[in-house]
Amino acid sequence: MPVDVKICGLTHADHAHLAVDLGARWLGFVHFEKSPRHVSIETARALAPRLPKAGERVGVFVNANLDTIQQMTDILQLDWIQLHGNETPEMAAHIRSLLGRKVIKAIAVSEAEDLVASNRYEGSVDAFLFDAKPPKGAVLPGGNAVSFPWQILAGKTFPVPWLLAGGLTAENLHDAVTLSGAGAVDISSGVESAPGQKDPKRIEDFLKAAKTTR
Numbered sequence: 752m753p754v755d756v757k758i759c760g761l762t763h764a765d766h767a768h769l770a771v772d773l774g775a776r777w778l779g780f781v782h783f784e785k786s787p788r789h790v791s792i793e794t795a796r797a798l799a800p801r802l803p804k805a806g807e808r809v810g811v812f813v814n815a816n817l818d819t820i821q822q823m824t825d826i827l828q829l830d831w832i833q834l835h836g837n838e839t840p841e842m843a844a845h846i847r848s849l850l851g852r853k854v855i856k857a858i859a860v861s862e863a864e865d866l867v868a869s870n871r872y873e874g875s876v877d878a879f880l881f882d883a884k885p886p887k888g889a890v891l892p893g894g895n896a897v898s899f900p901w902q903i904l905a906g907k908t909f910p911v912p913w914l915l916a917g918g919l920t921a922e923n924l925h926d927a928v929t930l931s932g933a934g935a936v937d938i939s940s941g942v943e944s945a946p947g948q949k950d951p952k953r954i955e956d957f958l959k960a961a962k963t964t965r
């Protein structure tokens with residue numbers, strides 16, 4: 752079975768249509784001002800009517816307040832809320848029950864011990880996203896094109912489904928999935944020509960590679 756793919760950091764409807772047409776399961780929209788992929792409330796309003804009907808929509812937030820998450824959820828009709836900051840299990844559970852949406856908690860990883868942080872979120876979230884720890888001094892908590900040793904995930908079991916993220920590309924996808932055992936992956940920088948600039952050819956190459964991986 753091919754690996755499930757989330758194309759993250761989308762800012763243009765054309766790219767969202769391309770991703771869904773080529774088999775992406777999730778479409779990710781980042782609401783974080785410091786990100787070159789930031790989708791503001793205004794942009795979200797303009798984007799929403801142009802998005803494909805298919806594809807599960809994921810809003811990516813970093814320590815955002817509930818009102819903001821609620822607004823973005825309503826405008827973009829989000830199916831999933833991705834929490835990519837220091838949100839506690841209690842906050843995650845609160846957001847999940849209040850908004851009635853599935854929640855993904857990002858866990859920052861550089862070595863095997865970091866995976867333990869996911870234990871706290873059991874019962875509070877619907878999926879984990881194992882992403883590389885940002886480099887020292889990085890402005891973004893994700894979307895840095897950095898990876899971690901994928902083999903630390905091999906043979907590990909978690910109470911909820913999980914996605915692998917961080918520095919993935921069409922070229923390294925096969926190794927990443929084989930070494931980690933991931934059934935789902937998340938990519939942003941690896942399908943861009945420059946930070947925040949999605950590249951249709953790279954989206955196509957990645958989704959083609961995903962079809963033959965697993």
Ligand SMILES: O=C(O)c1ccccc1N[C@@H]1O[C@H](COP(=O)(O)O)[C@@H](O)[C@H]1O
Pocket residue numbers: 759760779781783786787788811812813835882891892893894895896897916917918919937938939940941
């Ligand atoms: O992409 C961003 O700008 C971003 C900002 C704030 C939080 C998370 C962000 N991105 C997430 O990081 C993964 C991995 O990115 P990459 O492939 O290494 O560039 C991305 O898919 C988002 O989930």
